[in-house]
Amino acid sequence: MRMSSLLLRTLRDDPADTDSAGYALLVRGGYVRRLASGVYTFLPLGLRVLHRIEAVVRRELDRAGMQELLMPALSPIELWEQSGRAARFGTDALPALTVDGRGGTYVLGPTHEEVVTVTVGQEVESYRQLPVTVYQIQSKFRDEARPRYGLVRTKELVMCDAYSFDANPEGMAATYENAVAAYLRIFEAVELAVTPVVAQSGAIGGDVNHEFMVPSPIGEDHFASCAACGYHANTEAAERRAPAARTVGDGPAMEAVATPGVGAIDEVVAFFGDVSAPETVKAMAATTGTGDIVVVCVRGDREVRLPHGWDLLDDAALAAHPHLHKGAIGPAGLAPHGIAVVADAELVALGGPFVAGGNAPETHVRGLVFGRDVTPDQVGSFVVVEAGDGCPNCGSPLELIRSVEAAHTFQLGLQYTQKMPGSTFLDENGEQVPMWMGCYGIGVSRLMGVLAEAHHDDQGLTWPAAIAPYDLHLVALGANKNPAVADAADALCARLEDQGFSVLYDDRDVSPGVKFADADLIGAPIRLVLGAKGLDRGVVEWRRRRTGDEGECALEGPFDALA
RNA sequence: CGGGCAGUGGCGCAGCUUGGUAGCGCACCUGCUUUGGGAGCAGGGGGUCGCCGGUUCGAAUCCGGCCUGCCCGACCA
Numbered sequence: 001m002r003m004s005s006l007l008l009r010t011l012r013d014d015p016a017d018t019d020s021a022g023y024a025l026l027v028r029g030g031y032v033r034r035l036a037s038g039v040y041t042f043l044p045l046g047l048r049v050l051h052r053i054e055a056v057v058r059r060e061l062d063r064a065g066m067q068e069l070l071m072p073a074l075s076p077i078e079l080w081e082q083s084g085r086a087a088r089f090g091t092d093a094l095p096a097l098t099v100d101g102r103g104g105t106y107v108l109g110p111t112h113e114e115v116v117t118v119t120v121g122q123e124v125e126s127y128r129q130l131p132v133t134v135y136q137i138q139s140k141f142r143d144e145a146r147p148r149y150g151l152v153r154t155k156e157l158v159m160c161d162a163y164s165f166d167a168n169p170e171g172m173a174a175t176y177e178n179a180v181a182a183y184l185r186i187f188e189a190v191e192l193a194v195t196p197v198v199a200q201s202g203a204i205g206g207d208v209n210h211e212f213m214v215p216s217p218i219g220e221d222h223f224a225s226c227a228a229c230g231y232h233a234n235t236e237a238a239e240r241r242a243p244a245a246r247t248v249g250d251g252p253a254m255e256a257v258a259t260p261g262v263g264a265i266d267e268v269v270a271f272f273g274d275v276s277a278p279e280t281v282k283a284m285a286a287t288t289g290t291g292d293i294v295v296v297c298v299r300g301d302r303e304v305r306l307p308h309g310w311d312l313l314d315d316a317a318l319a320a321h322p323h324l325h326k327g328a329i330g331p332a333g334l335a336p337h338g339i340a341v342v343a344d345a346e347l348v349a350l351g352g353p354f355v356a357g358g359n360a361p362e363t364h365v366r367g368l369v370f371g372r373d374v375t376p377d378q379v380g381s382f383v384v385v386e387a388g389d390g391c392p393n394c395g396s397p398l399e400l401i402r403s404v405e406a407a408h409t410f411q412l413g414l415q416y417t418q419k420m421p422g423s424t425f426l427d428e429n430g431e432q433v434p435m436w437m438g439c440y441g442i443g444v445s446r447l448m449g450v451l452a453e454a455h456h457d458d459q460g461l462t463w464p465a466a467i468a469p470y471d472l473h474l475v476a477l478g479a480n481k482n483p484a485v486a487d488a489a490d491a492l493c494a495r496l497e498d499q500g501f502s503v504l505y506d507d508r509d510v511s512p513g514v515k516f517a518d519a520d521l522i523g524a525p526i527r528l529v530l531g532a533k534g535l536d537r538g539v540v541e542w543r544r545r546r547t548g549d550e551g552e553c554a555l556e557g558p559f560d561a562l563a
Numbered sequence: 564c565g566g567g568c569a570g571u572g573g574c575g576c577a578g579c580u581u582g583g584u585a586g587c588g589c590a591c592c593u594g595c596u597u598u599g600g601g602a603g604c605a606g607g608g609g610g611u612c613g614c615c616g617g618u619u620c621g622a623a624u625c626c627g628g629c630c631u632g633c634c635c636g637a638c639c640a
Contacts, residue, residue, distance in 0.1 A: 009573080009574095011573095011574060011590085012574085013574070013575055013589075014575090015574065015575080016574085016576090016633085017632070017633060019633085019634090036631090036632090037631085037632065037633090145564080145637095146634095263640055264639080264640070265639080282639065282640080283640075284639060284640060302639095303639060304639060312639080313640090314638080324640090325640085327640050328640080329640055357640075475599095477598080477599060478599085480598090481597095510598095510601090511597085511598060511599095511601075511602060512598065512599045512600065512601095513598090513599085513602080514600085514601050514602095515599095516599080516600045517600065517601045520600090529599075531599065533599080
């Protein structure tokens with residue numbers, strides 16, 4: 001490709017609204033342009049990178065036995081009503097609704113579980129057709145309240161999503177392992193360090209699932225990591241080992257204190273004056289997966305982490321409850337009302353005395369001691385882990401690592417196939433049963449943003465060879481004054497392309513400094529320079545973008561050094 | 564969704580306080596010189612100053628509303 005005709009304009013300065021180095025370079029290098037907040041155009045150079053990432057994804061998924069198909073980006077709202085997700089997402093997260101002229105409502109899909117379940121369900125009638133895994137590379141739509149970091153967090157994104165269908169749970173688990181292995185090979189091929197972490201699922205649901213986290217300064221998530229034993233978990237799922245138990249004396253008896261207008265922990269601390277947040281109990285009412293109401297207690301300075309499937313009671317539910325009083329919920333005295341107390345192990349280990357909600361309007365208690373005044377019905381890890389907490393496996397201090405979620409895999413089980421029509425098959429016994437499903441998503445456009453952030457230096461991008469827009473960046477120096485150089489560079493470019501290299505050929509009439517700076521900015525793995533000096537000696541100079549290693553090779557080849 | 568800041572040629576910015584011919588750098592076009600790390604000189608093109616309304620003889624500038632963008636925060640009883 002001749003740069004003189006490429007739709008490309010490089011910028012000398014960072015645009016004002018770039019919030020990360022990688023994104024700034026993608027804009028300066030002429031890869032992408034923002035059309036609106038979180039909405040991007042891929043210019044020719046950027047599209048080449050996107051296509052190369054897609055090629056890696058396709059290669060590995062095809063190799064893993066998956067089959068590519070393409071589903072529509074637009075789907076009727078009815079599908080989302082059947083699965084129950086129209087209500088679950090709500091208008092906040094599924095706003096991508098559009099209405100046609102006759103009143104039909106469609107969703108610009110954020111993901112494709114409903115569509116794929118119906119699609120595969122239509123084709124599969126028998127266990128003999130299973131297992132099957134399909135994937136697509138498609139545009140998705142998310143109502144990102146706050147797009148950031150260029151391609152990393154956007155409203156419209158290119159995503160590869162795969163969906164597996166098995167006849168039984170054992171098959172689903174085996175297929176899942178196969179898909180995870182394929183995903184790991186993708187990250188290896190694009191040269192991104194990734195850590196698969198156990199995660200708690202969001203709106204997609206399901207039991208076993210992993211997030212593929214790429215440590216990065218532009219990450220918006222953290223995962224807990226234990227250097228000693230290799231434990232990894234998303235902060236939504238991470239547990240910790242409770243501190244060692246402490247021997248507790250009896251202390252003064254628990255007493256109730258009127259606390260008008262006091263609710264939040266900082267208000268409690270301010271009201272009492274002689275207690276700090278760690279000497280209080282934070283208690284929150286929640287419903288468990290089975291619908292029971294429980295009160296979850298943690299030390300006052302910690303955040304509550306609810307197990308998967310549990311939900312906090314909202315204000316309305318709280319107001320309607322006869323025994324729970326917003327601002328004054330605590331562990332003591334709930335047993336007679338049939339409300340279970342769930343306590344973080346640290347509270348039990350410390351014992352007390354604590355200040356806690358008194359379970360009466362505008363009342364707290366002080367001097368509460370676990371084991372004396374309260375015996376929790378369940379004890380476990382119910383806090384969001386913080387750096388330094390003990391690893392649940394080995395007790396070593398946990399680290400929190402900032403990272404970007406680049407992929408997510410789930411074992412969905414029967415969650416969708418039980419709800420969507422036609423997604424059953426006839427098993428060996430002639431019974432009509434639902435398929436066991438898994439899904440696997442990897443953010444292709446996000447990956448491009450993460451790659452730019454991971455692979456750059458002060459001069460520009462330093463793409464991994466597998467996804468660089470061009471293999472070689474050929475700079476012809478002085479070609480406009482020296483026809484011999486121009487002819488030689490033309491011929492060299494053609495020869496390199498014949499040998500299978502993709503070549504970005506800088507034939508522009510600009511100064512050498514501009515050409516070198518643009519080559520560094522664009523970031524192809526190897527730069528070739530041909531000028532009058534080299535031509536006289538029959539050689540072209542090469543230089544590796546990342547290492548700065550230099551050398552020469554004969555104009556006629558062989559070009560082994562460039563491979 | 565709450566709070567803060569900002570919208571002026573393609574990009575980055577000044578001008579606004581104190582109303583009166585819209586400016587600078589980069590980029591772009593023409594010519595000459597130059598050519599191994601973002602060249603020089605000369606000439607030139609390009610802007611409804613986010614939108615709507617108000618005040619005024621006159622608004623980029625003052626006032627009101629709206630839109631858009633960026634930053635911070637956002638179920639913790």
